[in-house]
Amino acid sequence: MAKSLQDSQTLAEKLQDKATQIPSDLQGSQFWNSVFRPGSVFRAGYTDSPRNRSYVIMNSVLYHLHPVKVKRHAVKLSYTLCLGGLSFFLFILLTITGIFLMFFYRPTAAAAWTDIETLQTQIAFGLLIRNMHRWGAHLMVISVFLHMARVFYHGAYKAPREFNWVIGVILLLLTLLLSFTGYLLPWDQLALWAVTVGTNMAGFAPVLGPQVKFVLLGGSVVSTETLLRFYVLHVLFLPFVIVIFMAIHFWRVRKDGGISGPL
Ligand code: HEM
Incomplete structure (x- = not known):
């Protein structure tokens, strides 16, 4: 040091x-x-x-991102376990590996699965990058959840951080949606049936259920239209929205007086 x-x-x-x-x-x-x-x-x-x-x-x-002055306990690894930072790191990793995957993937029912197969078997580092993306996604869901548990354990959801807790809940939701929309893209049996179950569940939501299901599917059954919708949500819309909420989240950590601490 x-x-x-x-x-x-x-x-x-x-x-x-x-x-x-x-x-x-x-x-x-x-x-x-x-x-x-x-x-x-x-x-x-x-x-x-x-x-x-x-x-x-x-x-x-x-x-x-690193303020001029930091409270002593806030830089202790044992306080935050760096879980928020880890979630952010995983998001960056997913963005970089995701851009690599985009070079080899076309979101149509005819091409999607063969593109994934070609990527895994014939493209240099294709299998490695695909697995990094997939495992990274699982790890991000876990780390965001554990980060939320850490925040709850320290009572950091209380004033003046209630607003940031709500932003956090939105971030958790967006992380889950990113994970779910990515699931359909390989266009294999697992993906197909997972999305069939997921969109059917959305269909049973009160008031606008059937409409939400129709919009998500781009029709009444899982088809190439669904694939395109999930693709655009996965690579463009949801990342764009999550980046905005992350920026607000980090900004609020600073403005709420840095990381919470022992009373
Ligand atoms: C994409 C997901 C998320 C990212 C990248 C993220 C990132 C971060 C980072 C870097 C910090 C600084 C301290 C630390 O590392 O623990 C933080 C703090 C905080 N986060 Fe998150 N977060 C996410 C999701 C959540 C969720 C799901 C919640 C709660 C529902 C939440 C609530 C909070 C609160 C209240 C703080 C302030 C904690 C304190 O002062 O001790 N965040 N977040």
């Missing part, structure tokens, strides 16, 4: 040295200052002060 801190200090010093070599005309220009925000080591007259160190964090979208 002490060594890595030292390393980062020498890196900062190295950057500062580089910054002094930039022509002062350029450093003082409006263009330059519009790119490098206050507190940046590349701004003219930069000094290594606590204020500038805070600015570096506050002005960076990436660093914003």
Whole structure:
């Protein structure tokens, strides 16, 4: 730890040295200052002060995820078990492996299963990436659930975090929907019957049940139209919505005073 801190200090010093070599005309220009925000080591007259160190964090979208000050217990692995972070990591992994799968998959009844078979048997790393995607999806459902259990155990659903708990419930629902819509895509017997059961259950929901079932199926039976609907929901609509809710979720963790702690 002490060594890595030292390393980062020498890196900062190295950057500062580089910054002094930039022509002062350029450093003082409006263009330059519009790119490098206050507190940046590349701004003219930069000094290594606590204020500038805070600015570096506050002005960076990436660093914003890690606040300037953190409560001691919040960085203990044993407190959060990093389950929220793990859920997010799995989501990123699923996005990357999912993009790979999209290059080899066509969502039609005629092509879907043969594409999956070709992917597994003839494409380099195809089987590995498909399994990473499938296992990643199972693990994400488990980690989101365990994260929710951890939050409940610590009573973090209480004020001022009730709103974030509700956002969390929506995230859990979206995670389950992503898992369910992905299930149909291989177009095998398992997928076909799972979706038949799932959409039949939706059909028995009160008031709008039959309408929801019709919209999900794109007709009255599981067909190539259903496959297209589930595909668009799986690769576009649901990921788009979950990213928005994740952004709100992370933002609220910070705004609610960071991770909850012992009273
Ligand atoms: C896609 C799913 C989710 C992701 C990626 C996610 C991510 C995170 C992360 C990174 C944190 C910071 C602390 C930690 O790692 O524990 C957090 C905190 C929190 N999450 Fe989630 N979360 C998800 C789902 C949920 C669910 C299902 C709930 C509850 C129903 C929930 C409720 C909360 C609450 C209340 C906090 C604040 C906890 C505290 O202050 O101790 N989240 N979440």
